[in-house]
Amino acid sequence: MNTNGTLMNAEQWKRVQTLFKEIVDLEPDTRHERMESVKTEDPILYEELRSLLAADSQETSLLDGFAIDHVDLSDLFPLEGVQVGSFLIEKKIGSGGMGNVYLANRTEGGFEQSVALKLIKYGMGSEQAINRFLGERSILARLQHPNIARLIDGGITGEERPWFAMEYVKGENILDYCKNRTVPLKGRLKLILDVIDAVQYAHKNLIVHRDLKPDNIMVTGEEDFPMIKLLDFGIAQILEDSEPKQIEFKSHDPGLCFT
Structure with missing residues (x-):
């Protein structure tokens, strides 16, 4: 949605992206002339460009790169019913710093499968954001453990947005699971x-999670045979030749604390 409260369509946003990257590095006088021509041509695009250029000039920006590369426009372009790779998106189920997570169902291969499909947010096209997103996918590809949500597939959309599909974990985080079922101490341990x-x-695979918290520790499976699944390696670190780091897990529940 632009500064006038009008919903932009995909074509308008692509035009804004093109104009922004054309204008952002121009000298002040040249930029002013180019902006005036855009204003005459399309006042709506002009207002959006003006807002983005103002945001980009702020020294208090939280992220490196252009402001336009960190705008999340996902809500303007709903993906329900959109095909990504071999999967058809059903609904949005989560959102993180760089990507949104969707429940999606396989439509190819002759068998049924539900996945958690993570797609980099619309508009977050900076090299830094893409590299970090691809880094998470690379880390998941290295991890094959029954208690870690596994990587299933990945690729690039037609709009050059990277994505990957993970095992869909249906359950509760570890704290909610234990509280809702009054799990005894032996079960918690x-x-x-x-x-x-x-x-x-x-x-052992030289990977430190770095965001180990209850929301990223899910419990799934049958009640008599609960299974842990670690999620979200988005800020994990690969330790090539560095010293192992101590991991600390804390909880407000005294029955679930260790370091």
Whole structure:
């Protein structure tokens, strides 16, 4: 939505992107002349450009790169019913710093499969954001453990937005699971041991999660046989030749604390 409250369509946004990258590096006088011509041609695009250029000039920007590369426009372009790779998106189920996560269903291959499909946010096209997103996909490809949500597929959309599909984990985070079922201490310790086993496996593969919290530790499976699944390696770190780092997990629940 632009500064006038009018919803922009995909073609208008592509035009804004092109104009922004054309104008942003121009000298002040030349920029003013070019902006005036845009204003005459299309006042709506002019207002959007003016807003983006103002945001880009602010020294307090939280991210490197152009402001336009960090604008999340995903809500302007709903993806329900859109095909990505072999999967048809059903609905949005989560959102992170760089990407949105969707429940999607396989439409090719002759078998049914639901996945959590992560797609870089519309508008976040900076090299920094893409590299970080692809880094998460690369990390997941290295991890094959029953207590870590596995990577299933990945690729690039026709709009050159990277994506990857992960195992869809249907369950509750570890705190909610234990509270809702009044899990006894022995059961909680068993879950924690499974978390430790998955973290140790990641460490052996020189990967530190760096965001190990209850929301990223899901419990799924049958009630008699609960299974831990670690999620979200988006800010994980690969330790090529560095020293192992201590992982700390904290919870407000005294029955679920360890370091």
